[in-house]
Amino acid sequence: MRKLIVVICVCLCLAACWGARGGGRGGKHGRGRGRIFNSRVPPIIQHRNPASASYYENKDGAKIVKASHFELEYMLGRKITFFCMAQGYPRPEITWFKDGIELYAHKFFQVHEWPLGNDTVKSKMEIDPTTQKDAGYYECQANNKYAIDTRGFRTDYVMVTY
Secondary structure (H helix, E strand, O other): OHHHHHHHHHHHHHHHHHHHOOOOOOOOOEOOOOEOOOOOOOOOOOOOOHHHHHHHOOOOOOEEEEEOOOEEEEEOOOOEEEEEEEEOOOOOEEEEEEOOEEOOOEOOEEEEEEEEOOOEEEEEEEEOOOOHHHOEEEEEEEEOOOOEEEEEEEEEEEOOOO
């Protein structure tokens, strides 16, 4: 009986370690390198109080409805562009981040925005020309008084040899 308990404990430990490393068929591996690209899996929220569901799931909350593709490889010196479109009432504001730090306009970085009606905004972020330092994780964040929604974009440069 004691050996059986030890075997079960070892099996549970191995299963926990294997699952934590993202192994098995269910793991998300980006391009075969073993990296987890989309680690922002939304949690399943179960509201204890029914009134809280109406607050967190407000129909007027900011929501990103269109966005650029998640992963982009760019050539050094070329322009990269990311796009976000958000809806909500009042109209959301869009803020851009790189590696968790808010981006501000400068000579090689520009943001263009277009309000559409009372509840929608389009935003385009451009970097031109790109350098090696532009590789990283970008996010657009839509925010109004009811909700915040984000989308992420990973970039990396490629070297072209002729």
